[in-house]
Amino acid sequence: MLSMRHLSKAYHTDTIKTQALQPFDLTIEQGEFVAIIGPSGSGKTTFLNITGLLEDFCEGSYELDGVNVEHLSDKAKSKLRNEKVGFIFQSFNLIPELTLYDNVDMPLRYRKLSSKERHERIMDALGKVGLASRRDHYPAQLSGGQQQRVAIARAIAGKPSFLLADEPTGNLDSKMAEGIMALLEDINAQGTSIVMVTHDPNQAARAQRVIEIRDGILSEGKRIEKAIA
Amino acid sequence: MLGYYLKLAFISLKKTPFLSFLMIITIAIGIGAAMTTYTVSYLLAKDPIPSKSEKLFNVRLNSFGPDKPFNIAKGKEVPPTILTYQDAMNLQNAQQGVRQTPLGSFKMMTRGITQPVTEAKMTAIRSAYRDMFSMFDVPFKFGGAWDEVADKEGLQVAVISQELNDKLFLGENSVGKSLLIGESSYQIVGVTDDWYPIPKFFDYRVRAYNKPRDIIIPFNTQINNELWTSSDVSFLCWKEPSDDSFSAILASECVWVSYWVELASEADRSRYLDFLHRYSMEQREYGRFLREPLHQLFNVKEDLVDRKVQKEDGNIALWLAFAFLGVCLLNCMAMMVAKFHTKTGEVGLRRAVGASKQDIVAQFSIETCIVGLLGGGLGLLLAQFGLVVTAQLYSHLYAEMLEMTFGIVVMTIVLAITSAMAFGLLPILHAAKVQPSSQLKSL
Structure with missing residues (x-):
């Protein structure tokens, strides 16, 4: 479970304070599929970064799976992020010099697992996204959709509680996007919570819950009906 | 994790081969120049006989005539570093040291x-x-x-x-x-x-x-x-021999015999000096040693410094060589900044998937160590080449002498790695500080 209380975020320069996120309360239960929508610059990515412990917040409190993250050291936050959170990015963020196997291996390396267990998890994750047979290929040898599948495999290999996806289909055509969405729904169905930033109302409609961020203000959005499409 | 970091380091070095080569060659040139100079300097300055250098003494007697001193150095009269045959034999017959030899x-x-x-x-x-x-x-x-x-x-x-x-x-x-x-x-x-x-x-x-x-x-x-080969000895006279015969050379006041004595300890020095004083006073009675009794004993180190075979103070060339190494390392540091700057996206990603700052520092430190190690290895070859060139340039240094000892080889590699790490630390820490969220859209 993820719980944020009176949490806010502001950026400061010498003279200007920009309130990126106004104070808000939010709870996301285990197994939920939440879509984050809102216009560009509204604070969606900031919200996702704070949720994934990549950025600090200014005020309030945040508990991730029962752990208060406020006073954690960088090392402890990294460990928590490694164990609880998986990231999926719009531009896939695969390392081009590494094979698919090594890309998926990356988060597992920081968890000090045995090589046997890492191998099993990597092959399992690559199998779930249908790319086990291409484990020795490099990202450049794959299509965009396949690259995003590898990124998803990397995110789920560590068996995280939450998947944080920042416009995961933003760089894909509609057919590939549909494949990725179906994969995310499968993963969610197996109990992993998903928080997905999207501009696409059709994808937001597939989430169980929608949160809208506008000018840094979070509000529980209405459930978007698929009929919009 | 070491194996993983080594793998990543080699992948990273292969990704930017020219930059990697420049970093390695920059370190190698600095290390090569520094270690060539250090090796020559070390060999020239080393104690040739460490177990005895405090017990072996070169004996000097002021046997020159009354008209003019043998030499003046820094305003003071100094005796010759070699003796007449008759003095050498007198000292030898006196057997005042533990061992002695002309x-x-x-x-x-x-x-x-x-x-x-x-x-x-x-x-x-x-x-x-x-x-x-x-x-x-x-x-x-x-x-x-x-x-x-x-x-x-x-x-x-x-x-x-x-x-x-x-x-x-x-x-x-x-x-x-x-x-x-x-x-x-x-x-x-x-x-x-x-x-x-x-x-x-x-x-x-x-x-x-x-x-x-x-x-x-x-x-x-x-x-x-x-x-007797006149060209093979220093033959210095204040009064010419009576004739050209060998017996005249032996009987002359010309100095040509080096004389060494081994004493039981450094403390025995004053006793032997007293003996030399008595000897010179005794010789005065025969009309010799009419100058100040400047008899001296120089142990090995003192003798080498006095005869300017070795220098007492630091070696300027050595300082310059290490300053040059510093300049090379600064250049390498600038290249490391550039290299690690291109990896900020990867750093952001690794941080996002759970790497701590220490993990990033460890990963880049291994890469820097490998650059240092390769630079050190290549530097060793350059240093060997430098020693060969030095041996050819300075004919008084025989080639076999100018060889790196095992200790210097190890020191070269350690120096290369530690200096690469020292100068790489700042770029590494800078790279590890990257705010991951700011880099995730730039990979």
Whole structure:
């Protein structure tokens, strides 16, 4: 479970304070599929970064799976992020010099697992996204959709509680996007919570819950009906 | 994780081969220059006989005439570093040290007994008392020093170097065999093992970094046989010999014999100085030693510094070489900043998937260590090349001497790695500080 209380975020320069996120309360239960929508610059990515412990917040409190993250050291936050959170990015963020196997291996390396267990998890994750047979290929040898599948495999290999996806289909055509969405729904169905930033109302409609961020203000959005499409 | 970081390091170096090469070659050039200079400096400045350098003393007596001093240095009169034959023999007969020996030298054509005259080689020969071998810790491969009778009688015996033994006797034990010095036969009693004191503290300054002489014979044998090569000795006179004969040379006030004494300890020095004082006062009664009694004892280190074979203070060339290494490392540091800057996206990603700052520092540190190691390896080759060039440029340094010791090789590699790490630390810490969220859209 993820719980944020009176949490806010502001950026400061010498003279200007920009309130990126106004104070808000939010709870996301285990197994939920939440879509984050809102216009560009509204604070969606900031919200996702704070949720994934990549950025600090200014005020309030945040508990991730029962752990208060406020006073954690960088090392402890990294460990928590490694164990609880998986990231999926719009531009896939695969390392081009590494094979698919090594890309998926990356988060597992920081968890000090045995090589046997890492191998099993990597092959399992690559199998779930249908790319086990291409484990020795490099990202450049794959299509965009396949690259995003590898990124998803990397995110789920560590068996995280939450998947944080920042416009995961933003760089894909509609057919590939549909494949990725179906994969995310499968993963969610197996109990992993998903928080997905999207501009696409059709994808937001597939989430169980929608949160809208506008000018840094979070509000529980209405459930978007698929009929919009 | 070390294996993983090594794998990532090699992938990273392969990704930017030209930049990696530049970093490695920059370190290598700096290390090569610094270690060439350090090796030469170390070898020139090392203690040639550490176990005894405090106990071996070069003896100096102010035997020059009343009209003018032997030399003036820094406004003070200094005695010659060598003695007259008669003084050397008087000191030798007095036996006031634990061991003592005069040292003479000459050159002569030498060859094996069975070799034709045409194969004779001009050879530099040392003459000494048998004490020299134990005083200077000369190791023997075969046989040993000649006996006391040979010293006293001046018998025709010789100790030869391993190198000469290899040439004349193909490395076999030649003790009991003979060789010809001039046309006289000398029986070999010993073959020295590897013996390369660096510097050769008992020889003239210009020969201090040459290899030891191949043949050593008893001092009295040189005297009995009147073996003399004026070009091979410093022969300094305040009063010319009465004639050109060898006996006139021996009886003259000209100095040419180096004299060394081994004392039980540094504390024994004042006792021997008292002896020298008494000796010089005694000589005054015979009309000699009319100048100030500036008798001196210099231990090995003092003698080398006094004769300017070694420098007492730091070596400016060494400082300059290490300053050059610093400049190279600063250049390398700038390249590391550029290299790690291109990896901020990867850093952001790794941080996002759970790497801590320490993990990032460890990953890049391994990469930097590899750059340092490769730079050090290449630097070693450049340093070896530098030593070969140095040996060719300075003919008074014999090539075999200018070799890196195992300690210097290890030191080179350690220096390369630690200096690469020291100068790489700032770029590494800078890279690890990257805010991951700011880089995730730039990979």
